[in-house]
Amino acid sequence: xxxxxxxxxxxxxxxxxxxxxxxxxxxxxxxxxxxxxxxxxxxxxxxxxxxxxxxxxxxxxxxxxxxxxxxxxxxxxxxxxxxxxxxxxxxxxxxxxxxxxxxxxxxxxxxxxxxxxxxxxxxxxxxxxxxxxx
Numbered sequence: 788x789x790x791x792x793x794x795x796x797x798x799x800x801x802x803x804x805x806x807x808x809x810x811x812x813x814x815x816x817x818x819x820x821x822x823x824x825x826x827x828x829x830x831x832x833x834x835x836x837x838x839x840x841x842x843x844x845x846x847x848x849x850x851x852x853x854x855x856x857x858x859x860x861x862x863x864x865x866x867x868x869x870x871x872x873x874x875x876x877x878x879x880x881x882x883x884x885x886x887x888x889x890x891x892x893x894x895x896x897x898x899x900x901x902x903x904x905x906x907x908x909x910x911x912x913x914x915x916x917x918x919x920x921x
Contacts, residue, residue: 790798
């Protein structure tokens with residue numbers, strides 16, 4: 788037999804009722820132990836206000852700390868700028884050396900190709916054998 792809709796609603800209602808009883812018992816237990824409930828904690832208002840002297844003291848301390856942090860930031864930014872400039876200069880020098888090495892390699896390859904082409908031309912003309920005999 789499957790439960791009817793009214794039986795299902797009755798079971799859900801009884802579960803909700805038991806949960807409400809458990810929550811109220813927990814609040815009662817916390818109240819008896821002297822602990823404030825979460826609702827009381829959320830609605831408490833703090834009535835102690837800061838004095839002008841306390842605000843001035845904190846503001847002057849914060850201003851000194853802000854100036855100190857600003858000094859550190861300025862020093863770090865100048866250091867980063869000098870490092871970036873040196874890296875750019877070094878990269879430029881490396882690029883020039885790389886281009887020069889590429890030009891040297893290309894020159895060596897072309898000179899070697901010229902030698903090979905001259906040998907092939909000598910072989911085609913037959914002068915390579917005459918140069919060897921003499």
